[in-house]
Amino acid sequence: MTLVGKKFPSLDVNAMNEMGDTFKINVLEEAVNNNKKVLLFWYPKDFTFVCPTELHAFQAALGEFENRNTVVIGASCDTAEVHFAWLNTAKDNGGIEGVTYPLLADSNRNLSSILGILDITNEVYDEATDSVQVEGDNVTYRATYLIDEEGTVFHEGINHMPVGRNVNEYIRLIDAYTHVQEKGEVCPANWEEGKEA
Amino acid sequence: MTLVGKKFPSLDVNAMNEMGDTFKINVLEEAVNNNKKVLLFWYPKDFTFVCPTELHAFQAALGEFENRNTVVIGASCDTAEVHFAWLNTAKDNGGIEGVTYPLLADSNRNLSSILGILDITNEVYDEATDSVQVEGDNVTYRATYLIDEEGTVFHEGINHMPVGRNVNEYIRLIDAYTHVQEKGEVCPANWEEGKEA
Amino acid sequence: MTLVGKKFPSLDVNAMNEMGDTFKINVLEEAVNNNKKVLLFWYPKDFTFVCPTELHAFQAALGEFENRNTVVIGASCDTAEVHFAWLNTAKDNGGIEGVTYPLLADSNRNLSSILGILDITNEVYDEATDSVQVEGDNVTYRATYLIDEEGTVFHEGINHMPVGRNVNEYIRLIDAYTHVQEKGEVCPANWEEGKEA
Amino acid sequence: MTLVGKKFPSLDVNAMNEMGDTFKINVLEEAVNNNKKVLLFWYPKDFTFVCPTELHAFQAALGEFENRNTVVIGASCDTAEVHFAWLNTAKDNGGIEGVTYPLLADSNRNLSSILGILDITNEVYDEATDSVQVEGDNVTYRATYLIDEEGTVFHEGINHMPVGRNVNEYIRLIDAYTHVQEKGEVCPANWEEGKEA
Amino acid sequence: MTLVGKKFPSLDVNAMNEMGDTFKINVLEEAVNNNKKVLLFWYPKDFTFVCPTELHAFQAALGEFENRNTVVIGASCDTAEVHFAWLNTAKDNGGIEGVTYPLLADSNRNLSSILGILDITNEVYDEATDSVQVEGDNVTYRATYLIDEEGTVFHEGINHMPVGRNVNEYIRLIDAYTHVQEKGEVCPANWEEGKEA
Amino acid sequence: MTLVGKKFPSLDVNAMNEMGDTFKINVLEEAVNNNKKVLLFWYPKDFTFVCPTELHAFQAALGEFENRNTVVIGASCDTAEVHFAWLNTAKDNGGIEGVTYPLLADSNRNLSSILGILDITNEVYDEATDSVQVEGDNVTYRATYLIDEEGTVFHEGINHMPVGRNVNEYIRLIDAYTHVQEKGEVCPANWEEGKEA
Amino acid sequence: MTLVGKKFPSLDVNAMNEMGDTFKINVLEEAVNNNKKVLLFWYPKDFTFVCPTELHAFQAALGEFENRNTVVIGASCDTAEVHFAWLNTAKDNGGIEGVTYPLLADSNRNLSSILGILDITNEVYDEATDSVQVEGDNVTYRATYLIDEEGTVFHEGINHMPVGRNVNEYIRLIDAYTHVQEKGEVCPANWEEGKEA
């Protein structure tokens, strides 16, 4: 069942930033305690090729998000150590050097399991080993969540592995939702801030 | 759990078109049998104000979708009779006269229940009436599904009630996915057809 | 099991009137709090053809019911928005313009499920989608309830879809029951007010 | 859940007629095997006062029902022996002498339990006697069923104990349903045979 | 398991007497509260032929039972209304006019179910109607209970339908039990009051 | 639930006769295979005082039972060895010397458990010994069964411990039932063979 | 699981002695309350042939047991009445006249069930009678228990039906155990009091 219209799950998750600090982030509290919107985006794996372009694109638009009172958080199921290695790899070498927003390291899949965005296509009981084995790498699809200042999800979108995201679309969605918050009006299709609703 | 990466559910649903015909649509078969992509979009209710702008916007872009081998289908939980009344209401009166793509009439909620997009925020057992009562109008959020020619979902996105959709973003996603289908490349962030990947 | 001899279920249901107001009605409290009898009648769908004649017939007899201390309430599973659109459609166009009693908008089927009057003829588990799917449009038959001032049901009657109701018969039943309330006598067959019991 | 739109339950029930014959009636087969409609009416108890007037009223209208290809069957939970004693009691003594249609003797409540029309208002487990005890006399309300030639119920109506039935209303309902069967039209409110639909 | 040696079940049951009064009898309290013995006898149905002779025979011996501090109560599963009709039917017409002891009207079978004396020879689940249906008329065998002043059953006897009872045998059993109560001796076979034990 | 109207349970039980033979008796087969009626009577214990008078009384009436095609069988829960010792004890010493009908030795309580005639007034779980302990001596009340040539029970009667039986009453019941078998008439109260029914 | 090393079960059992007194014995309390050892021996049935020789043998050795602070108790599943009859039967007639120690009358098998010494070789569910039937006479094997002053079992031995016991062996076991109690030494094989350990 969709998370839209509900509170984002309250959960502490390991995180890493470009300083090499390891810390915990609770996405819900990030929104509510700081009275900010949050854009949380998941990508499948560190050290792959489509992913860094997305991370760089969100970095490039970071000012736009800040102007809209919005925090950006990236996330994958890799460990904090791997995040740090990637943060220290130059963009030319497929790295994400220069990214300054934090990255969740959901290696125990606590959060991604609740969100239901792991690429597990099947679970089978294996009698020989008396265990349940999963099919898939147990990493996430490209899922994106927009969360308002009260922690309520107002957009969730999930792309299949090979299809990258459009950063401008999220800016449009944030603007539209902010418009509703401020004006109490609904935003019709193709609405954009500054254009007539 | 997300439908991305999985087949869209196979289910016959009542539908209505502008001719007043009532018929059944199976979204999965619509894609697979006709070798087409499908864009399926849900809106909350007929005879409201934000919804018709979305329906008109998709109608306006119908040629773009056809050029991309993509069928457009609208959907709500109203009955076929109500769809027909709305289709016969002039745009100026808040109607959707002029819409030519079919509309699902999921009054029994068979499909929207599977998709998990109904606005039910709670279910409570009421002892007095020995029944389970739901909170919410039991209508859908603004959910959108992009389905490829094999019936696999490659995008799902859900907006909260008051936030309209951006038709161009779906065209971009279809182009990006088609690019992957044809070129076997992944599409980085902000990619657009004709721009260099 | 029949509701006759039992209290009508206590439940708040969305409603719409000809002024376009959306509000909640609790049928049981409508009777008990106002010390009135209630006639509650259900019809399958807005914007169909047999239904408006029934709605107009109850409207025409509204004075008779008021004289008998009886409130009339209509009901279907359409939304309040659809009710309002229909209330604004002229009688000549198949609308119900002129109806002044309130209409329940039981879009979440909370009340109609308890009453057991939905046209669900079967429920089947679909293994492919791991869901229970219903057969039928999930709308109500033509069910009518007569409720006394203490909230006790003293008549329930259900007609198949195509068979309209006879408003005079409900007036006769109300008179007969009132006669019993006042005189403490039972009312034999074919009894009518003013005719000798 | 209502029986309307479903087949009447197939069940053999004891019956008695004015000749003193005891035999079995299966209401469903009575309709299907003879290609007739059936009007089945239940009353609470033999040897009471409101009941005989109903039985005499149906007897008086028997020709009207026959003209409409409709069989009339009465029913209560008394035994066949009691039915026969009542059939042999003169009308002036509160008896039903002169009734010629058969009476079901559902003393084992097999059929009335399925129909859910017994006046059981509660069932309580009594620990002292390790048994479930019912509240109520375990007799039926005034329930009426109209069944078509295929055994499908097209009307069910239930009156509280003291309120008698109107025989003409059933004739109207039969006419209306027959009209639909023959003309394929729905019958609006207050419709009567011979009056314009 | 036999009730002998145990308290008779405590239960209020509808009853009728020759005055037409309807009231409740609790057999256990009838014995304990009044410090009397109770003879409770069940017969299958009102308005049959073997039954009235038994009822008349107990009436004829009523003085003998009173002399022995013993209350007589008859019982069947017919309603109080039917009991009254039978009490008003002359003996020559197969009635029980003249009977003065009360008759239980166990129409809801609360007591006869606990005693296990109903003629139900089988219970079968009927899948078509999703109900349990019983075989038999759901009336009682000819069961007799002798209960002492503390409510303990000291004799239970059950005859098949067509075999009538011998009133003198119950007088003998009461005398024998009273002898044991008074003398503290056991009563050998064929013992009769006044004959040497 | 009463055994009346049902087949007597089919079970082999140890038995002893006055010759000291130990053998098995199946009461049901005793009736059916020999086309005889059976009178089976149970008494609590060998070597007590009220019991031998009953056994002698049945012995004295043995010719009467044989004339009525009826086999007499006694029964208790003592062993065959104890039965034989008692059969060899003179009447003057409280023995039953002279009894020629067989005695069941139901020491394993297989049959008496099914009949539900053991004097167990309670079963309690004892935690200390992790066992269920019974209250009572686990011997039978004075239960009597009359069984017809097809094995159907037509009378069951149970007396409390200290109250002896009346042999003539069983002769009357057999005569009455035989009358019904031969004449197809029911036997009214107090009926006796040779007296007018 | 063996009772050796555990407390003997605490249970009141009916008993009889040569005076004809019926009373209750709790074997555990017999030991603990009187600070005595107890020898409890079970035999299958009264009025058989091998059993009386054992009972006489224990009687003959009663002084030896008393000298060792040991109470002797016999036991079978016969009733107290049967025990008394046997106690009154002369030794020459196969009786046990002269026995002065008490005999348990475990007719309800409460104790023998806990000990697990009944000759039940099978329990089968009989579908026809819906009951569990046992194979075997439900009497005990020749089981013997030696219990110390604290109620702890220090020997249990069970012989098949036809093999009698050796009274001297129990005296040896009591002596050996007493030796351990007094000297704190273990008693090697074949040890006898007075012989060198």
Added chain:
Amino acid sequence: MTLVGKKFPSLDVNAMNEMGDTFKINVLEEAVNNNKKVLLFWYPKDFTFVCPTELHAFQAALGEFENRNTVVIGASCDTAEVHFAWLNTAKDNGGIEGVTYPLLADSNRNLSSILGILDITNEVYDEATDSVQVEGDNVTYRATYLIDEEGTVFHEGINHMPVGRNVNEYIRLIDAYTHVQEKGEVCPANWEEGKEA
């Protein structure tokens, strides 16, 4: 429940003999396949003091047992390696050098668990370790089984730890049982071969 009267369990158990051979013994087959009686005796532990005297005593009487067609088998829960070490320890050093009958090494407790002779006085679930822990050393009491040529147990006896056995008593029991086998007579108390039964 006692094993007397039942077959000894069929189970292969590790064994050791004085030659140092490790092999399997199935006690039941030892009896049945060789048409011999078996005396199986259990002792608690190797390398203790009371135990070797028992093992030597059985060794000393081995000829007597062979004359009676009886095989002797010793048993404890020690391993075969420990048995061999003890068999190689001189009698003067507390060893069992000179023992020639085989010794079961039931280190996995398969057989002793079935026999119920382990000194486990309690089993407690320990929440901290989520395991069931036993109280006691999990070794056997001094249990002895006499088994006939068909594998049926005709004696079982269990002594508490410190009380040694009497080899002659087992010879007496074997003689008594053989007497019954040959003569078909039961053996009264204190019977000994050659003495008059």
Added chain:
Amino acid sequence: MTLVGKKFPSLDVNAMNEMGDTFKINVLEEAVNNNKKVLLFWYPKDFTFVCPTELHAFQAALGEFENRNTVVIGASCDTAEVHFAWLNTAKDNGGIEGVTYPLLADSNRNLSSILGILDITNEVYDEATDSVQVEGDNVTYRATYLIDEEGTVFHEGINHMPVGRNVNEYIRLIDAYTHVQEKGEVCPANWEEGKEA
């Protein structure tokens, strides 16, 4: 329960090597199909500091293992992409450039779950999110498995996170086990190949 003495689980796991090939390894089949021993070692995470020294140490001893017919396989729960990034990181930068044996990428934890070597110290149900959340990073301890040519595990050892392994000890264990395989002798403590056993 330990895997020693049992077959290693048969499971296909993703793997990466220094060529950048992604492929599947089934450890059991690696041993059995190639008739080789396998040394499988797990480390917690890529891009940490203690781990690379272990990986380099195994690489340095690779010839020794090959001489002993032993395949070396490393393993962690990182993805194949991360393994490849680490394989391409120079040793001086904390990388593992130069490692030629394959590395399992058990990102879905299928194998590590069966082995029970994940650092999950607790699992708690979180009611707010209706999910089970784990404590720990869900990565493995330093576990090592030695598997023989038939797939049987002959050593398993697990070190806490911060304690590195001793490569020579595994060579000793392989030599000792090979000695047993070849000589059929057991290897005493501290045994080393070439030293006298």
Added chain:
Amino acid sequence: MTLVGKKFPSLDVNAMNEMGDTFKINVLEEAVNNNKKVLLFWYPKDFTFVCPTELHAFQAALGEFENRNTVVIGASCDTAEVHFAWLNTAKDNGGIEGVTYPLLADSNRNLSSILGILDITNEVYDEATDSVQVEGDNVTYRATYLIDEEGTVFHEGINHMPVGRNVNEYIRLIDAYTHVQEKGEVCPANWEEGKEA
């Protein structure tokens, strides 16, 4: 699941030392209460050949372990009596004379069951004996546990039966872990005290 990173189970186990004292050891408390590390090693059986060399090797290195604040404890499933016999057997005769550290006598397998180190390869339900029988001797593999001063396990290793342990490796592991405790550094592969980390 591995015990590494968790507390060692808290359990009292029987133990024996070279003085012949029997006492209880709780391994966890041995570490925590004395603020010592513990090396606990298990071997399969007393009186075998590979085992004593291991026991002598640990004895020889006892000083090294004491220098490292480490207690050595041996363990098998043999009884304390067998341990004592083995401790009294000269080394030349395969004994362990000279061993001074304590030996656990886990004859009831309470601890080895929790550790999961018993050689049970299968458990099968045997219907004939209604018991679960195990395959294997129910003795332990060569398992070794290193436990720190807080009772946390920092190494567990298990060798198959025939492969002896290397005492020096445990000294290295203790040194490495102590280094981490003192220096807060992780210990890379092949690290040894005094060599550069």
